[in-house]
Amino acid sequence: MKLLIATDAWRPQVNGVVRTLERVSEELGRAGVAVTMLTPADFRTMPMPTYPEIRLALALPGTIAKKxxxxxPDGVHIATEGPIGYAIRRWCLATARPFTTSFHTRFPEYLAARLPVPPKASYAVLRRFHNAGRGCMVATRTLETELAERGFTNLLPWSRGVDAELFRPRPDLRTTDRQRPVFLFVGRVAVEKNIRAFLELDLPGIKRVVGDGPAMSELRTAFPDAEFAGTLTGEALAQAYADADVFVFPSRTDTYGIVLLExxxxxxxxxxxxxxGPADVIGDSNVGVLDEDLGKAAVAALAISRDDCRAFALRHSWAACARQFLDNVVTAQDLGRDFVPLAEAAAH
Incomplete structure (x- = not known):
């Protein structure tokens, strides 16, 4: 089976969408699915206004469709609603080719935070985009309910995973002589992440921000006592998590938050x-504290067992995430199973 995944979110971006697509494509490849990524790396690009780390493809729809x-491909999945996503959608519709999509980001809320564009208008555009496909994948039950109420159809569940070998407890790091507790945020440093709400908290110890983005300069100036580590990946990122005491997630707009599992x-x-997002991932488990008083939640989280947190995360694997994704693609596009199912591949 040959599967095309079209996405406007790709390296050098460091975010949940890119990480999800990378890991899912790796897992699919191990199962014998030939995955081809169509990304901005295949074309000339320009930086997105106000968000330069996001590169937008500079190519005519016909050029993208020709590629x-x-x-x-036997199947097509469109991951984002950017220039590449729209061009592939147009190609699929013109050739009567079935496709699936996925809803990753609350662009209407993000856009409204920057420009006077009402979310209702933006959601109407996104609804038209996604409803043209055979299925729209969503990460949580809450998001599925919300989008259904907004008129989105053919919604399919698609959860997320975590690399539990890379992201693991490292007790040796925590024996170093440093000020504690360490409260950590990891993610894009942008207005929609609501990082200011974290940095304004009256907390003991250290507040550390890992990531980069358009709000970095402003937040560095406003909060000189906070630590800004910049973008970290791989082993360095894993060590940053393991060295902290509490992960603070101030976003009110994320659809999931892979960083929570990490x-x-x-x-x-x-x-x-x-x-x-956090309510869907954490729920009423004993691995986090959800409260409108974020400072109170951060302090209370210090008492939570780190072993319990680890055990909870181990329930989520990228292999399971990829199986769910492929099941959605195959079923929605009526492709048939002329390949080795992931469950069987994992058993060999």
């Missing part, structure tokens, strides 16, 4: 607002 056609796999309890 996709040359790949001769933190938990590292033995790090979570403090967050009781909103969709």
């Amino acid at each position: 996709a056609a040359a790949m001769a 933190a938990l796999a590292s033995g790090l309890p979570v403090a967050a607002f009781p909103v969709p």
Whole structure:
């Protein structure tokens, strides 16, 4: 089976969408699915206004469609609603080719935070985009309910995973002589992440921010006592999680938050607002504290067992995430199973 995944979110971006697509494509490849990624790396690009780390493809829809056609895929999945996503959607509709999509980001809320564009108008555009496909994958039950109420159809569940070998407790790091507790945030340093709400908290110890983005300069100036580590990846990122005491997730707009699973796999309890995303991931488990008083939640999370956090995260694997994704693609696009199912591949 040959599967084309079209995405406008790709390296050098460091975010949950990119990490999810990378890991899922790796897992699918191990199961014998030939995955081809169509990304901005295949074209000339320009930086997105106000968000330069996001590169937008500079290519005519026909040029993008021609490249996709040359790949001769059996199935097509469109991951984002950018220039590449729209071009592939147009190609699929013109050739009566079935496709699936996925809803990763609350762009209407993000756009409204920057420009006077009402979310209702943006959701109407996104609804038209996604409803043209055979299925739209969503990460949580809460998001599925919300989008259904907004008129989105053919919604399919697609959870997330974590690399529990990379992200793991490292007790030796925590024996170093440093000021504690360490409250950590990991993610894009942008207005929609609500990082200011974290940095304004009256907390003991250290507040550390890992990541980069358009709000970095402003937040560095406003909060000189906070530590800003910049973007970290791989082993350095894993060590940053393991060295902290509580993971603080101030976002009110994330649809999931892979960083939550990475933190938990590292033995790090979570403090967050009781909103969709963290509420879906954490729920009423004993691995985090959800409270409208984020400072209260952060302090209370210090008492949570790091072993419990690790055990909770181990329930989520990238292999299971990829199986669910492929089941959605195959079923929605009526492709048939002329390949080795992931469950069988994993058993060999």
